[in-house]
Amino acid sequence: MNLTTRINLILGVTFLFGLAIVGVNAFLLTRDNALQQVTDQAELIMQQALAVRSYTVNEVRPLLNQIGDGQFHPQTVPAYSATQTANLVRKERPNFSYKEAVFNPTNPRDKATAIEEKIIDRFIADPELTRLVATQEINGVKSLYISYPIRITNPDCLGCHSTPEKAPAAMRAVYGDDGGFGWKLNQIVGTQMVVVPYTLPAQLARKTFFNFILSLTVIFVILFVVINVTIRKLVLKPVRRITRMADEVSKGNLRDAELKVSGKDEIAEMLIAFNRMRRSVIKIVQMMRRMQVEAKARAKARPKT
């Protein structure tokens, strides 16, 4: 195997090894980044919904309760205001959603889907669980959801959600007696769910990852070419010149000009040393030839006996 092949092989293996390590890291980093971004987005929507709920209870409900027109105003219900405002956002961003999903809802639109029922079951099974974050794919659309359990901790809730008899007549007139009742204190009745799209961030993360790997490969290819050209020019060419010259000297050809030396690196030192050695060889050879000639001359001059 020649030097270039050997160096290129070492470079290639090093690159592949480095690419594998950097690639795995970059993949995990871009994926975690995208997940973190989307989770933050979902968390913000959740906080917004919780804020709307508090605003309804603390500021809207007291005022609406003063009307006293005998009508039930759903605007006094935090679940209603949070869902309504989220639905307004949804008109602009159809893939974002907020829902207070329960097994047995007062408003049928809040009925938990099969997926949501499974999430509620997980909260019921594990009372310590306060938050669930996961990605899901429905009909090829990736999304991320954050869900909190809805636990009845305030006895006031039971004024409308225990039995129809206890609920305000005006409310029953609007919602009927079928859903939203039978809830108990400390029971987990449902889940607050925020769903945000994940397809685009996932695509962006993948694009960032591939761009990074491509850039790394391009840098390597450039480096590969530069290293090859440099080795050829700085090492292989002078080494070949020395080999050719050594070849000629070994065949007895001493007439060629000395090797040209440029620079001050190790290769230049080697060329200088080689030139010096060649000069010594020439001197020795010339000396020997002279001695040979003299010996012949002496032999001729000696009188024959």
Ligand code: HEC
């Ligand atoms: C004055 C009556 C009233 C009280 C008190 C009340 N709710 Fe409700 N709640 C309703 C009505 C009415 C709805 C349906 C609103 C709508 O149309 O979206 C509802 C809806 C909900 C929903 C959404 C699911 C569903 O049933 O449609 C949840 C969750 C909920 N309430 C939880 C609570 C909790 C928790 C409390 C106590 C902090 C509470 N409610 C107190 C009347 C009430």
